[in-house]
Amino acid sequence: MDxxxxxxxxxxxxxxxxxxxxxxxxxxxxxxxxxTYVVLVDGEEEQRRGKKLYPGTVVEIPGEGRFRVESAVGESTDDSTY
Structure with missing residues (x-):
């Protein structure tokens, strides 16, 4: 699980x-x-700290796990309409 x-x-x-x-x-x-460590971005090794990660990007770090970037925009627990 990501x-x-x-x-x-x-x-x-x-x-x-x-x-x-x-x-x-x-x-x-x-x-x-x-x-020092292997970091995979969408399955490819990446060493650039400035690499842009967009929603949907999957990052894998051996020993740390698999992560997925998701957008929080538009997600709200407030049902108010403005």
Whole structure:
């Protein structure tokens, strides 16, 4: 089962993703992490921290799991209409 990372933006970068997924503690750790560990984005190895991830993107990190980026836009528990 994929772990879901919801974003409100059009996309996030791989570096931001690693922080949102609690893989790293700060954005400055992204480059060393990507140089040390294998990270697969949609099945292809990726080392660019600036790689854009859009809703539907699947990220796999051996030892950490499989994640899917999803859009949080439009999802609301408030039924009010404005």
């Amino acid at each position: 772990k879901i990372i919801q974003i409100e933006e059009e996309y996030i970068t791989l570096g931001q993703f690693l922080k949102y997924a609690d893989i790293i503690q700060s954005g400055g750790m992204a480059r060393p992490f990507l140089e």
